[in-house]
Amino acid sequence: MNRRCKEALFMKTRLKATALLAGAFCCLLLPGGCADKPSESMAPDPIRIGVTLYRQSDTFISLLASNLLDCAKARETQDNVKITLNILDGTGNQGTQNEQVDRFLAQGYDAICVNEVDRTAASVIIDKARAADIPVIFFNREPVGEDMQRWQNVYYVGSDPREAGGMQGRIVVDLYDENPASVDRNGDGRIQYVILEGEPGHQDATLRTESCIAALTSAGVDIEKLASEPANWQRAQASAKMAQWLTDAQLRDRIEVVFCNNDDMALGAIDAYRAAEIPELPVIVGIDATPPALLAIQDGSLAGTVRNDAQGQAQAIFDLAYALSTGANPQEAVPMLDGQYVWAPHSIVTIGNVMQEYG
Structure with a gap:
């Protein structure tokens, strides 16, 4: 039983006792006893x-946050309740984020949702939340398994980076199978590629990269890695890294595929080609299916992306937080919940389906 439920039970018991005493006092004072009167309803506290x-x-995180706000507004209307959804920016600083969590806990919030700056910091957050009896939902950046086991009121909502990477690789395999020359442009029988990765050591970056390459090798496609650089999920950094590669004429002319761990970096790679006034782009693929990436698929500059369901994840995050705040059953609120985890599925987006599904 969380803090809000305990408080509600205490208030209910206290109000009942007070009403009984008041009723008895009324009957003692008035000769005719007490006439029944409707009690004034008390407005519930805001969630x-x-x-x-x-x-x-971050474009995807911003999209997810916007969807969270939409979920809260819809639930307010549906349940006729007041919901305060306080969204703060950690600005890539774990110290700043820790202070934000501390404020939520000190102010007695009903639930907190954390998109970690550093996934190894989860244990500290979990221990503080457990001491305050306030449930925690991590999202998008998965804590290590040992930390998730520290308390039963800890949850994670996200997607499988292995699945995302595998689907990204599948996009290139399908293009190659359909028309080898569209990918292997120098005709040497192998695909030369570069990779723009997320943060060094970040689990999703590592697993997306590994699974992407594994998809090609398992399909029997001969590949050659030319270069890889971290661009920390950011479009500007990716553009700068790509621009450096393009200054090397020998490297530039050999790049046939640019794998990017997210769409922002894929768009950064496209920016670099345009800035260098190179008209023919290699095959560039991303992950997330952000609105700018979908537009890039439509104009032909992005070969494809993997949809990371921001709306579905936001709905699961909010439904979990709301259920935990009100004492409802989390499993009933989020049927996809598997123990402490909610895994959102991915899907491939290319020119073949972008207009039908997302246009």
Whole structure:
């Protein structure tokens, strides 16, 4: 039983006792006893949910946050309740995010949702939340398994990076199978590629990269890695890294595929080609299916992406937080919940389906 439920039970018991005493006192004073009167309804306290983001400037995270707000507004209307959804930007600083979590806990929020700056910091957050009896939902950046086991009121909502990477690789395999020359442009029988990765050591970056390459090798496609650089999920950094590669004429002319761990970096790679005034782009693929990436698929500059369901994840995050705040059953609120985890499925987006599904 969380803090809100305990408080509600205490208030219910206290109000009942007070009403009984008042009724007895009324009957003692008035000769005719007490006439029944309707009691005034007490407006419920607002549900307060705190959200802290690793970096709100991240396009996918910003989209997810916007969807969270939509979920809260819809539930307010549906249940006729007041919901305070306080979304804060961690600005890529774990110290800042820790302070934000501390404020949520000190102010007695009903649930907190954390998109970690550093996934190894989860244990500290979990221990503080457990001491305050306030449930925690991590999202988008998965804590290590040992930390998830520290308390039963800890949950994670996200997607499988292995699945995302595998689907990204599948996009290139399908293009190659359909028309080898569209990918293997120098005709040497192998695909030369570069990779723009997320943060060094970040689990999703590592697993997306590994699974992407594994998809090609398992399909029997001969590949050659030319270069890889971290661009920390950011479009500007990816553009700068790609621009450096393009200054090397020998490397530039050999790049046939640019794998990017997310769409922002894929768009950064496209920016670099355009800035260098190179008209023919290699095959560039991303992950997330953000609105700018979908537009890039439509104009032909992005070969494809993997949909990371921001709306579905936001709905699961909010439904979990709301259920935990009100004492409802989390499993009934989020049927996809598997123990402490909610895994959102991915899907491939290319020119073949972008207009039908997302146009």
